[in-house]
Amino acid sequence: MKRRNFIKTVALGALASPALATQPQDDYKAQGTPHEPEFKIVNGKVFKTPNQDVVLSMCHGCTTKCGIRVRLDNGKIVRCAGNPYHPLANFHHQDYDTPLSVAYANLAQNQELRSTVCSRGASLSKMAESNIRILSPLKRVGKRGEGKWQKISFEQLIKEVVEGGNLFGEGHVDGLRAIFSDELIDKENPEYGSKRNQLLCYYLYDGRSDIVDRFMKKSFGTVNYYSHGGICGGGFRVGGKIAFGTKGFMHAKPDYENAKFNLFWGTAPSNGGNPFQRQAKMLSNARSDNDEYSYAVIDPSVTNAVKFASSKKGRWIPIKSGTDLALCMAIIRWIIENERYAKNYLEQPNLAQAKLSGEIHHSNATHLVIVQKDHPDYGKFARVDGEALVCSKSGKIQSHLINEPAKLFFDDKIDLNGEEVGVKSSMQLLKESAFEKSLKEYSKICGVSQKDIVWLGENFTKNGKKVNASVHGGMMSTQAAMSTYSIFILNTLLGTYGYKGGSIMAQGGIHNYLSGRYELASFEGAKKASGINLSRSGAYYENSSEFKRKVKAGLNPYPATQPWYPLSMPLINEALNSSAFGYPYKAKVFINYMTNVVYNQAGANSSVVNAIKDSKNLPLFIAIDAFMNETNAYSDYIVPDGVNLENWALPNDHWGILTKASTIRYPALKARQDRDKNGELICVEHFFIQVAKELGLAGFGKNGFKDKDGKIYPLNKKEQFYAASLANLAFDGNGVSDITKEDEKLAPIQNALNELKPYLKKDEIKKVAKVLSRGGRFDDMKFAYQDEVIAKPFSTATAASIYYEPLGSHKHSITGEFMSGTPKYMPQTFSDATPIEKIYPAKEWKYKLSTRKSNIQHYYTSIIEKLKAIHPHNYVRIAQDIGEKESIKTGDLVKVVTPNGEQTGVAFVTNGVVNGEISIEHGYGHDEFGARAHYIDGVKSLELSSSKDGINHNKLGLLDPTRNGKFTLGDFYVGTCARQALPAKIYKV
Incomplete structure (x- = not known):
C-alpha cells in the first residue's frame, strides 16, 4: 500500500467519528491537557467551540507568507495551522466556493486535505505576546548605538523628522521637507537626479508595503527604495532575469506532481527555499507516490531534502562551495557532446515557428552574435532592419522570423549591411564556453567525480520535458548570477518551460488589487522617481558624466570609482556603504522598515555599522519595527509597529504554484502599540500617511485616489486604502460571490469588516466579506493545467537565453573587459576579477x-x-x-x-x-x-x-x-x- 493511501485509511478510521469531538479531555499532567477541538461535527454539521474563533490569514514567519488558520480563545492565539483554501498550505487546496463548514469538516477526512504550517507559523502567537516589543515612539538621547532612549509623542516624532533642526544637540539636521526638492544633488553629475533621491528607504515585504511604495516612488519620488533581495537571493534572481530575457526577476520551479527528475541546486526542499513548506510537502509526496520520480540535491552540506529513508529516490551530490558554475558547465558540456539536448525546441528561431513545430516557447539558440572585436556592435546580435539574423537549414542568412528551423551551430563570416563580419550562433558560443575545460578539469575544481557528472547528465536528459533544475538563495557567491544562468540553461536545453512535469515559470500570480473599482496604482500630481540610485544598479556606467569626462580628457574611463550594476535590482547591500563613501552621493535621511542589514549582510559588522553609527555620514535615521534589531539599534527615532495578526496585509506573488493566489491578512488581535492624540494606532501606514500630509504630498490627504467613475476619495487612514484594495481584489475579473449567511456565522470577520464599511460601497461589502472569510482569493486547482501544458505558461514575448545580449555587449565597469553573454567558468573573485x-x-x-x-x-x-x-x-x-x-x-x-x-x-x-x-x-x-x-x-x-x-x-x-x-x-x-x-x-x- 502506498504511503498516502495508508495514511488516508488510518485518518478515516480515526477521525470520521463525530463522537471524538465530544470525548472528555485527558487531564494527565505529564502530557498536558489538550485544547478543545476547533469545531465539533455532529450529524455532519459543524459547530463553533464556545468563545473561540478560527481566522484565515497570512503568516509572516518568513518571506513565503503562507495561508494560515489561527485559532483564538477570547482574543488570544491558541494554535496556528493551515488555511484549507490556500495552495501553499495544502497538497491540493479546497475550491474557493466550498462552504467554510465543509472545508473545515474535510480537514478530518484524509491526508490529502490536511492543511498545515511549518514550525515558525505554528509559533506566531509568541511574537504578539513578546514582552520585548517596542510600543511607543522612541528618540535617542545618547550617541547612536548606546541604547539610551526617551519616549516621545507621535506628534513630536512627525514634526521633528519632517522639519529637522538641532534634534540631538549635535548641530542642524535636515528633515524630509528640506530634501523634498527638485534641485539637483550635483550639477556636475545631473544624472544623479534631484535632492529627493537623498531619501533612502529599506523595506522587508510583509504584505504592507503598498502605502510605503506609494509614498517613496510616487509621492516623494526617490529612486532609493530597496527590498531585501540584495542580501537574500538577489544573485539568483538576476540570473533568472538573464536566463529568461525578461524585465522581471524570474524563477523556474518544479512541477513536483508530474515530474520524473528534479535537480535542486542552492535550494533544499524541506530545509529552505521558497515556498518553503509547500516544497517539502510536494517533494515528500512525489518520492513516496511516484515510482518514476527521482532527484538530486547539489550542496556542500547534506540537508533534510535527502534522508536515508528516501535514498532510493534522492541523492546528495556533495560539491565544493562556490564551484557550482564549474559543475554546471561540465553538465552542459556532456549534454552538448552527447547531443542530449532538445534539438526540435532549440532550432526554432521564433515563437510562431516554435508553435508550428509543436513547441510552446522558443529560445535564441540559433541567433547570430557579432564576435568580431573591432566591430562597433561587438557582442550584439547581428541585425538587419532591427531583426536578429539566423542561418536557415538551407544555409541562407535570414531574419529570425523565418518559417523554418535554423542551424544551431554556426561560425563564419557573413555580409552584414555590405560589410563582412564574423558571427557565431548563441549555441556555438555556449559550446565553446563549455568546452574550455574537460570533464576532468571541471571535476577537479568542483569535487564532483566524472562518474557523477555523467550520472547527472544522463538522469536529467532521459525524461523528456518532465524535468527541472531549480535554484534559490544558496547560490549567493561572487558567481551567483552566472551560476544561476547556467543552471537555468539546463532547462532551456531541454525546453521544459511551461510543460506539465517541467518548469513552472509564470506562477499563477495574484488578482489585481491596485486598479479596477479604484485606481490606486496612479494618481494626479505623482512624482516620477528618476536618477541614479546609490547602488548604481539598473544603469550603465558608460552613460555617466564621470565616464564622459574621462573620455573627453583622453583618459581610460575604466575602472569606475565603484562598480555599476546595470542588470540588478536596487542593491540593499550597497546603498549605505555607498552613501558613507559619498559615491555617487550621500543620503541625508534613512528610513528602515523591518530590514536588518547589520545582522543579515555578510560582513556588515565591519562595514555597514561604520556607515550608520556616525551621524556625519548619515544625518537622520528613522526605524519602523516592533522589535529592536541590530540595525535599528543605531537609529535616531523608532516608530512602533504591529506584528502579524494585528495588521492588515495585501497579496504578493507566490512562486512555485500553478494558480492565482492572493493572500490577505486582517487584524485578528488587538494591537498593543500606542495611539496618537486622535486615538489612531501608531504603525507603519499611519506614519507615512501623516508625514505625507504634513509635507503636502500628492496621493495622500483629501485627494487620495479616484474610483473608476472619476470620483475622488481621501486617503487619511490606512483603512481607506485597504477597503479600496480589497474591493478591487474581490471584483477582479469575474469577481467573487457574496458571502453566505452560513459562512458569516463561522468567520470572525465582523470587527475587521466594520473598520472597512465606512469606506465601502453597499455592493462591495458582502464580496469583501467573502475575501476576508477565506483569508484571500484563490483560483481552484482545475485552472492549473490545459492538457499537457501548464495553463499559465512562461511568457511567450521573450526568448529563453542561450546568449544574453545586454551582458555580452557591455564592458565590466571595473575591468573594462567585455562580459560573457553565455555562461562561462570563473573562480570566486573580487570586483576587479582578482581571484x-x-x-x-x-x-x-x-x-x-x-x-x-x-x-x-x-x-x-x-x-x-x-x-x-x-x-x-x-x-x-x-x-x-x-x-x-x-x-x-x-x-x-x-x-x-x-x-x-x-x-x-x-x-x-x-x-x-x-x-x-x-x-x-x-x-x-x-x-x-x-x-x-x-x-x-x-x-x-x-x-x-x-x-x-x-x-x-x-x-x-x-x-x-x-x-x-x-x-x-x-x-x-x-x-x-x-x-x-x-x-x-x-x-x-
Whole structure:
C-alpha cells in the first residue's frame, strides 16, 4: 500500500467519528491537557467551540507568507495551522466556493486535505505576546548605538523628522521637507537626479508595503527604495532575469506532481527555499507516490531534502562551495557532446515557428552574435532592419522570423549591411564556453567525480520535458548570477518551460488589487522617481558624466570609482556603504522598515555599522519595527509597529504554484502599540500617511485616489486604502460571490469588516466579506493545467537565453573587459576579477565556509522560545577530515576565523559536509532582539538571553580589499551579497 493511501485509511478510521469531538479531555499532567477541538461535527454539521474563533490569514514567519488558520480563545492565539483554501498550505487546496463548514469538516477526512504550517507559523502567537516589543515612539538621547532612549509623542516624532533642526544637540539636521526638492544633488553629475533621491528607504515585504511604495516612488519620488533581495537571493534572481530575457526577476520551479527528475541546486526542499513548506510537502509526496520520480540535491552540506529513508529516490551530490558554475558547465558540456539536448525546441528561431513545430516557447539558440572585436556592435546580435539574423537549414542568412528551423551551430563570416563580419550562433558560443575545460578539469575544481557528472547528465536528459533544475538563495557567491544562468540553461536545453512535469515559470500570480473599482496604482500630481540610485544598479556606467569626462580628457574611463550594476535590482547591500563613501552621493535621511542589514549582510559588522553609527555620514535615521534589531539599534527615532495578526496585509506573488493566489491578512488581535492624540494606532501606514500630509504630498490627504467613475476619495487612514484594495481584489475579473449567511456565522470577520464599511460601497461589502472569510482569493486547482501544458505558461514575448545580449555587449565597469553573454567558468573573485585565492591563498586559508538555511529558525523569529526549545543554537558543522586534521570532536568549542572576522561556537563533526568545508546555519547569535538591555527614560528594558545563543555567520563575511576595504564582498557581475565559499581557518579553543 502506498504511503498516502495508508495514511488516508488510518485518518478515516480515526477521525470520521463525530463522537471524538465530544470525548472528555485527558487531564494527565505529564502530557498536558489538550485544547478543545476547533469545531465539533455532529450529524455532519459543524459547530463553533464556545468563545473561540478560527481566522484565515497570512503568516509572516518568513518571506513565503503562507495561508494560515489561527485559532483564538477570547482574543488570544491558541494554535496556528493551515488555511484549507490556500495552495501553499495544502497538497491540493479546497475550491474557493466550498462552504467554510465543509472545508473545515474535510480537514478530518484524509491526508490529502490536511492543511498545515511549518514550525515558525505554528509559533506566531509568541511574537504578539513578546514582552520585548517596542510600543511607543522612541528618540535617542545618547550617541547612536548606546541604547539610551526617551519616549516621545507621535506628534513630536512627525514634526521633528519632517522639519529637522538641532534634534540631538549635535548641530542642524535636515528633515524630509528640506530634501523634498527638485534641485539637483550635483550639477556636475545631473544624472544623479534631484535632492529627493537623498531619501533612502529599506523595506522587508510583509504584505504592507503598498502605502510605503506609494509614498517613496510616487509621492516623494526617490529612486532609493530597496527590498531585501540584495542580501537574500538577489544573485539568483538576476540570473533568472538573464536566463529568461525578461524585465522581471524570474524563477523556474518544479512541477513536483508530474515530474520524473528534479535537480535542486542552492535550494533544499524541506530545509529552505521558497515556498518553503509547500516544497517539502510536494517533494515528500512525489518520492513516496511516484515510482518514476527521482532527484538530486547539489550542496556542500547534506540537508533534510535527502534522508536515508528516501535514498532510493534522492541523492546528495556533495560539491565544493562556490564551484557550482564549474559543475554546471561540465553538465552542459556532456549534454552538448552527447547531443542530449532538445534539438526540435532549440532550432526554432521564433515563437510562431516554435508553435508550428509543436513547441510552446522558443529560445535564441540559433541567433547570430557579432564576435568580431573591432566591430562597433561587438557582442550584439547581428541585425538587419532591427531583426536578429539566423542561418536557415538551407544555409541562407535570414531574419529570425523565418518559417523554418535554423542551424544551431554556426561560425563564419557573413555580409552584414555590405560589410563582412564574423558571427557565431548563441549555441556555438555556449559550446565553446563549455568546452574550455574537460570533464576532468571541471571535476577537479568542483569535487564532483566524472562518474557523477555523467550520472547527472544522463538522469536529467532521459525524461523528456518532465524535468527541472531549480535554484534559490544558496547560490549567493561572487558567481551567483552566472551560476544561476547556467543552471537555468539546463532547462532551456531541454525546453521544459511551461510543460506539465517541467518548469513552472509564470506562477499563477495574484488578482489585481491596485486598479479596477479604484485606481490606486496612479494618481494626479505623482512624482516620477528618476536618477541614479546609490547602488548604481539598473544603469550603465558608460552613460555617466564621470565616464564622459574621462573620455573627453583622453583618459581610460575604466575602472569606475565603484562598480555599476546595470542588470540588478536596487542593491540593499550597497546603498549605505555607498552613501558613507559619498559615491555617487550621500543620503541625508534613512528610513528602515523591518530590514536588518547589520545582522543579515555578510560582513556588515565591519562595514555597514561604520556607515550608520556616525551621524556625519548619515544625518537622520528613522526605524519602523516592533522589535529592536541590530540595525535599528543605531537609529535616531523608532516608530512602533504591529506584528502579524494585528495588521492588515495585501497579496504578493507566490512562486512555485500553478494558480492565482492572493493572500490577505486582517487584524485578528488587538494591537498593543500606542495611539496618537486622535486615538489612531501608531504603525507603519499611519506614519507615512501623516508625514505625507504634513509635507503636502500628492496621493495622500483629501485627494487620495479616484474610483473608476472619476470620483475622488481621501486617503487619511490606512483603512481607506485597504477597503479600496480589497474591493478591487474581490471584483477582479469575474469577481467573487457574496458571502453566505452560513459562512458569516463561522468567520470572525465582523470587527475587521466594520473598520472597512465606512469606506465601502453597499455592493462591495458582502464580496469583501467573502475575501476576508477565506483569508484571500484563490483560483481552484482545475485552472492549473490545459492538457499537457501548464495553463499559465512562461511568457511567450521573450526568448529563453542561450546568449544574453545586454551582458555580452557591455564592458565590466571595473575591468573594462567585455562580459560573457553565455555562461562561462570563473573562480570566486573580487570586483576587479582578482581571484580571492590570490589574496587569501589556500595554503594559509585551508578551509572554505558556507552557510545553510534553518528549517526551524528565521532571524526574525529568534525571540520565540518555543522554537529555541526545539533547536536552541546552531553548530559549527565541520567535515570529518577537518576534525581529524585539527583534532576537533563534536561538542568541542571552536573558533572560526576569516580575513575579516571570527566567531566561537560548538563543533559538530559530520560526514554530511563536503571535505575541507565548514557550514553554519543561519538565524542565531543575535546582539539585539533582547540580547542586551536598552534604557528607555532611564529604565532598563527586559533582556532575552536566549537571543544570544549560537553564532551569526555573517560576522565572518568578507570585505573587498579592491574596493578600499569599505564594501562587502559581492557578485562580480551583479553586485549582490556574497556569503558562500569564504576562506577560513578553525581552531579548537
